[in-house]
Amino acid sequence: MEILPAGFYARPTLDVLEEIIGKVLVHDARGRRVSGVIVEAEAYIGESDPACHAAPGPTRRNAPLYGPPGRAYVYFNYGMHHLVNAVTEREGAPAAVLIRALEPVDGIEFMCRRRGSTLDPRRRVCSGPGNLTKALGIDLRQNQSDLTTSRLRIEDHGITPDRLTWSPRIGIRVGTDREWRCCWDGHPSLSGRVATGRAFRR
DNA sequence: CGTTCGATGCACT
């Protein structure tokens, strides 16, 4: 098992999107390791993508998207949810992959506690971009963290999904024509709305 | 099954 190097992220975003499925998102906080296998993600690419936060051009909020690949872009949304992205491409080319769902691996009981006691079949604990950040304890303090060196990182455990499903991105009002949502086909930990796109063998 | 709706805070114009 090894940490993904910066070169993994410094590539076309759709390549990163496809290959990030099966990798392991890890957060070590207060000496406690929590982690999960990435089973769902979406691409947001460039100022010409109307759903990308870079669409209005550079602002203070979206600055991490314009920075070096391999960093985290964390932002706060709907007044209550943190969402975590991995920045891709290269400096000056704003693009990222949004992590949407994990299969829980390490610290499952701790993650359930963070999510609250009103839940929970375990497989729902990290399903949904707001849910997984809450379960892993990710918030704005991790914005711009270096995913290759910090306590928030992505590891390669040699896991390869058998099939992937590509479909339109969800939860957005614009840019829904692009099929930039990539899911581990049929995985039980996918977020609420299950993809109906086409499945491809790898 | 399905859809609607309230909670909630901040970046941006």
Next chain:
DNA sequence: GTGCATCGAACGT
């Protein structure tokens, strides 16, 4: 002041 890359409870069918 507006609009979110959301979530889950509360309904209706």
